[in-house]
Amino acid sequence: MAPSKKDLCFRDLRNRILQLDLAPGADLDETSFSTHYGLSRTPLREVFQKLAGEGYLSIEPNRGAVVAAMDLYTMRRFFQTAPIIYAAVARLAAEQAIPAQIKALKDAQTHFMSARAASDNAALALWNHRFHEIIGEMATNPYLLPSLRRLLIDHTRMSHIFYRAKTAEDSIRVLRAAQQHDEMIEAFATHNAELAVELTLDHWALSRGEIEKYVWPDPLPETYMQPFSGDSQ
Amino acid sequence: MAPSKKDLCFRDLRNRILQLDLAPGADLDETSFSTHYGLSRTPLREVFQKLAGEGYLSIEPNRGAVVAAMDLYTMRRFFQTAPIIYAAVARLAAEQAIPAQIKALKDAQTHFMSARAASDNAALALWNHRFHEIIGEMATNPYLLPSLRRLLIDHTRMSHIFYRAKTAEDSIRVLRAAQQHDEMIEAFATHNAELAVELTLDHWALSRGEIEKYVWPDPLPETYMQPFSGDSQ
DNA sequence: TGTATACTTCATGTATACAAAATGGGTAGT
DNA sequence: ACTACCCATTTTGTATACATGAAGTATACA
Known part of the structure; x- marks a missing residue:
């Protein structure tokens, strides 16, 4: 074994x-x-x-x-597809969820929280991945699962970048994500499909915001720009 | 090569x-x-x-x-998932379609028609499969494609059963499917996403009807029932 | 100097021999 | 008659040697 x-x-x-x-x-x-x-x-x-x-x-x-490559073209498709599949899977998961799976979800969430406490960002990303993979398993839909798995691969690879929480603001976002996980577990446990979908889309919006924040950061303060301005070259 | x-x-x-x-x-x-x-x-x-x-x-x-197994449980998921994915893929395909792909689609349709003319049911099912696979490729969405492919595997395996058109009614259904293919090609070629989705759902309804017809056939005429009635056993 | 081509080298692809695990059948014991 | 266990057979898993194909290099020629 x-x-x-x-x-x-x-x-x-x-x-x-x-x-x-x-x-x-x-x-x-x-x-x-x-x-x-x-x-x-x-x-x-x-x-x-x-x-x-x-x-x-x-x-x-x-x-x-x-x-597997992660080019701009692929990322465009990612943002286009993820919410559809995540929502569809969440609905099915809420309908199908059995106690053993809810427990597995809670375990993953516990590990996720431990990793957060330890500031172990690699573990954080991996347990987040596992958390969402379990939701996929809960849906027990052999047709959607491969799509979900592929989305999660790229989602995790992207989130890995910004889960290295540096600023206090980053840290708050991770906490918010953790809270959403707890709310989602509750929705699944009570078979509340509508709520599960809504929370999933909220969760997606947060994550999407984080990624966008990373790709299009706030402009640097004026003073930082000084060394690069001027007429050298 | x-x-x-x-x-x-x-x-x-x-x-x-x-x-x-x-x-x-x-x-x-x-x-x-x-x-x-x-x-x-x-x-x-x-x-x-x-x-x-x-x-x-x-x-x-x-x-x-x-x-891969095809049990009742899987089939339930199939009917639940297919229209969602088919519609999503059709929309993207209509938006993305390039001339070379439209040509590939027309070629597949030509082969489909030849198979129909020759009553080659194996080839009919396979070219139908290829036709829909090309639509998947047109969508160029690496996340949805694996789901679509899995749906098509089971769809083709099911349709194989009833593509052995026996009755005149079956034959008319295949003709109708072929006409829908032509209409779909036109919608893709003109990038008419709404129409493509609508036609795709019609096509799905036809196919679904065929499968249901096979699974729940019309009851046998009364006279056929005679030999099985009575008190033997 | 630039280009084409043969050769060397290295990585991937295939065949085969051997190891380990599962299946099936038979026998002994209850 | 039923069950448990062991052994024989079959099938899958792994290692290694060899074959094939790609990439880069050196050399010859324009």
Whole structure:
């Protein structure tokens, strides 16, 4: 029942991709990774195939595996698609939720809070990921789940950037997200589908705002601009 | 540039699954399939992994690959999810469509019509599948595409049953579907998103009706019931 | 100097041999 | 007759050797 070396390899690679430790577009050498994880190339290639199947990697014939790209084009689609799928999944999850899943959700939330307390931003992003993955599992919809999983991959990779809360304002946003998680758990537990959808969209709006804040930050104060102005060059 | 043995194997297995030649739940022996396709087990296993990644198979560790199941539970989800995804994809496809894709769509439709003329029901189902897959590609949304692909797998597997048009009524339905395809092509070509969505939902309604007709057929005439009535047993 | 081409090198793809796990059948015990 | 357990057989999993194909480098030629 202990997880095999192959499973460990799979999970580690997945986490490293989610944490941007393996950057989008990075190409993965079979030989070096196989020696690193103590596997031969055959099972390692199978791990790559599985990761590719879930959208973490893409494999080009005769050219090996590369971490799934995150270009501007993809991000446009992300913002367009995420709220639709998140809302649809939330509705189903609220309708379907069983006690064991609510418990799993609470556990994930506990870990999320611990990571927040410890300012462990990598764990924070990963437990947030897990939290939303469980919601996907609650929906028990084999057609929507692969879409949700792909959205979560990119969502986590983006959020990883701003979960390194630096300012007090960032820290408040994370707290707000945590509160929303608790409210969502309650909505799922009481099978309140309408509320679950509403909270999910609120949660999305917060996260989207964080990302936008990162991409289009407030302009720097005038004084900071001084060194770059002038007529050098 | 010629397709490799591995590609041929992949495509053949995919088609066989879509045509129910490989039944849902059937388990696939690695050795026999590898000899059948003239591959060794290593590349065959990679084909299996890829098929599993796209939802055609599921692989259980130490227990091999089985064709994706189609139970009642899954079908319920299918009817629940298909119209949402189909509509969303149709909208995006209409917005995004480029001439080359419209041409690909017309080609698929030509093949569809040929299959209809030849009463080649296997080809009919497969070209219908391809037609809708192209629409998915037109949407160029990497998040929705995996959901759409999974829906199409099961949709094609179901439709395969009733594309063996027996009655004149069946034949008229197929003709109607073909007409809808033409109307949809026009809507995509003119970037008419609203119309594309409307036509897509009509198309879905027709298909859904066909499936329901198959699952809940008209009751047999009274006279047919006679042999089964009575007090035997 | 620029370009084309052959060669070297390295990474990916495939086959095969071996290891480990699961299945099925038979036997012993209750 | 039923159940539990062990062994034989089959099937899946892993390692390694070899084949194939891509990328980069050096050399010859224009």
